[in-house]
Amino acid sequence: MIRTLRRWGWLFAGPTFLAFLVGFIVPFALGIYLSFTKFTTVTDSTWVGLENYSKILGDEVFVHSLWYTVAFTIVTTVIINVAAFAVAYMLTKAIKGRNLFRGVFFMPNLIGGIILGYVWLLLLNGVLAWWERSISFSEWYGFWGMVVLLSWQQIGYLMVIYVAGIQGISDEVIEAARVDGANNRQIVRRVMLPLLMPSITVCTFLTVTNGFKMFDQNLALTNGAPSRLSELLALNIYNTFYGRPGFEGVGQAKAVVFFVIVAAIAIIQNRLTTAKEVKA
Amino acid sequence: MTTVRHPRLWTVVFSLLSLAYIYPIVLVLINSFKNKVFISSEPFALPNSETWAGMDNYVRGIEQTDFFASFGWTVVITVGSTLMILLCTSMTAWWIVRVDNRTARTLYLLFLFNMIVPFQMVMFTLSKVANMLHLGNPFGIWIIYLGFGAGLAVFIFTGFVKAIPFEIEEAATIDGAGPVQIFFRVIMPIMRPSIITVAILEVMWIWNDYLLPYLVLDIRKYKTLSIAIQYLKGGYGTVDMGAMMAVLVLAIVPVIAFYLFSQRHIIKGVVAGAVKG
Numbered sequence: 210m211i212r213t214l215r216r217w218g219w220l221f222a223g224p225t226f227l228a229f230l231v232g233f234i235v236p237f238a239l240g241i242y243l244s245f246t247k248f249t250t251v252t253d254s255t256w257v258g259l260e261n262y263s264k265i266l267g268d269e270v271f272v273h274s275l276w277y278t279v280a281f282t283i284v285t286t287v288i289i290n291v292a293a294f295a296v297a298y299m300l301t302k303a304i305k306g307r308n309l310f311r312g313v314f315f316m317p318n319l320i321g322g323i324i325l326g327y328v329w330l331l332l333l334n335g336v337l338a339w340w341e342r343s344i345s346f347s348e349w350y351g352f353w354g355m356v357v358l359l360s361w362q363q364i365g366y367l368m369v370i371y372v373a374g375i376q377g378i379s380d381e382v383i384e385a386a387r388v389d390g391a392n393n394r395q396i397v398r399r400v401m402l403p404l405l406m407p408s409i410t411v412c413t414f415l416t417v418t419n420g421f422k423m424f425d426q427n428l429a430l431t432n433g434a435p436s437r438l439s440e441l442l443a444l445n446i447y448n449t450f451y452g453r454p455g456f457e458g459v460g461q462a463k464a465v466v467f468f469v470i471v472a473a474i475a476i477i478q479n480r481l482t483t484a485k486e487v488k489a
Numbered sequence: 490m491t492t493v494r495h496p497r498l499w500t501v502v503f504s505l506l507s508l509a510y511i512y513p514i515v516l517v518l519i520n521s522f523k524n525k526v527f528i529s530s531e532p533f534a535l536p537n538s539e540t541w542a543g544m545d546n547y548v549r550g551i552e553q554t555d556f557f558a559s560f561g562w563t564v565v566i567t568v569g570s571t572l573m574i575l576l577c578t579s580m581t582a583w584w585i586v587r588v589d590n591r592t593a594r595t596l597y598l599l600f601l602f603n604m605i606v607p608f609q610m611v612m613f614t615l616s617k618v619a620n621m622l623h624l625g626n627p628f629g630i631w632i633i634y635l636g637f638g639a640g641l642a643v644f645i646f647t648g649f650v651k652a653i654p655f656e657i658e659e660a661a662t663i664d665g666a667g668p669v670q671i672f673f674r675v676i677m678p679i680m681r682p683s684i685i686t687v688a689i690l691e692v693m694w695i696w697n698d699y700l701l702p703y704l705v706l707d708i709r710k711y712k713t714l715s716i717a718i719q720y721l722k723g724g725y726g727t728v729d730m731g732a733m734m735a736v737l738v739l740a741i742v743p744v745i746a747f748y749l750f751s752q753r754h755i756i757k758g759v760v761a762g763a764v765k766g
Contacts, residue, residue: 428719
């Protein structure tokens with residue numbers, strides 16, 4: 210059967226591979242190449258070596274947005290995971306209406322980032338109007354606005370994963386710990402959290418990469434205001450490509466740097482937390 | 490944390506929390522019925538006889554964004570792309586797992602690699618390639634979504650196929666079935682749970698996606714909902730807040746309806762999709 214199947218590759222893997230070529234491999238390879246050139250379309254590129262990459266280092270807006278994104282990712286990862294775990298922990302207990310509550314907390318995930326951005330723009334600017342300010346008052350207004358928005362959106366998603374993880378812990382383990390005299394806090398810290406490492410791995414992976422890649426919410430909520438100070442990396446790269454003629458090569462070089470950072474985080478983060486996983 | 494000694498108290502606490510949680514959306518709903526000049530000045534007030542605008546905002550919002558057209562294109566793009574992804578990548582995943590030679594393993598590694606590449610890395614070149622191949626319409630974009638979204642789908646499907654015992658296929662071979670028959674008659678029905686999982690994750694992604702369709706589609710002709718909303722902000726000088734609120738409501742209501750309808754599947758799909766990457 211396998212030998213026959215091998216010959217059917219053109220049918221089973223062919224269509225996906227062709228689309229993959231068009232939608233990923235060619236753009237990726239071309240992207241790497243173009244980061245070493247100066248170009249405006251794709252066909253008029255001339256080789257400039259590392260010039261684009263050296264220009265990045267002198268780009269203060271980019272360096273600012275890099276640190277801004279790092280801070281944003283750290284803050285959102287901590288807040289979202291802690292809150293999602295706390296909510297999941299409470300909602301796995303016998304509380305009336307817990308399924309309804311879980312449903313409510315999950316809901317924002319299904320609404321698109323652009324829409325959520327404008328929903329929160331109304332609310333946040335409405336609140337800030339008390340002090341006669343708006344979200345574009347300073348980079349930190351935008352920062353915390355985006356933190357609130359992303360937390361609101363993602364806590365429910367991670368809560369669902371944590372709930373599944375908590376329900377996967379057998380009652381016997383918890384019971385055994387209780388018989389040994391452990392109190393609730395000890396059970397959470399010494400029994401549940403270690404057993405939940407697989408869920409924590411997935412959840413922190415999701416929040417870290419989502420924080421780094423956030424674009425739509427940033428575009429709708431602040432669009433970089435004031436003066437590009439609230440630009441996260443993804444928006445900074447977008448604006449370099451489409452906002453500054455002649456800087457396409459620099460934009461592509463930034464995109465390569467961005468890719469390397471995200472890939473490195475994904476790999477390192479996965480190694481670190483996977484190593485901490487235990488079995489009951 | 491202490492034991493839940495007062496479950497009723499916690500019900501109250503979570504009820505209040507839930508109300509606060511949906512408040513941002515309720516606020517948009519309230520403002521969608523207000524005259525546009527009052528939305529920025531007093532967003533938290535309920536509409537009164539002076540500020541009440543009835544359905545005016547909805548009429549203007551639908552006209553300005555060509556709402557029904559963009560809704561329709563979003564449906565075409567989401568449904569078409571998702572079906573393409575489900576059909577093609579499930580076949581590919583089965584082929585990869587069963588054939589398992591150097592080609593198959595290399596292909597699998599490329600798909601894994603695809604999962605860690607952010608869209609910004611390929612956005613410029615992808616839009617040029619799509620343009621050259623004339624894929625900038627709601628049907629051509631199916632191929633783009635299949636191509637860029639293949640990684641995650643193949644990854645989830647291969648994980649699932651590995652757990653299917655090979656004996657089932659051997660039995661089907663002895664009964665005289667070829668690979669195509671085996672896949673569609675035997676394997677695909679077994680893969681149903683993972684197909685639902687992938688479908689949910691893809692629908693959530695593609696329905697809400699902004700940048701990929703914005704860069705790939707010919708936006709003079711085709712706008713998705715996200716693009717239409719972003720245009721409402723940018724295209725008319727000062728934003729018509731009334732139309733904006735109405736369109737936001739119109740975009741959110743179908744999503745919530747869909748969610749209430751298929752909540753169980755969505756939650757299960759999200760859990761099943763949270764396999765380790």
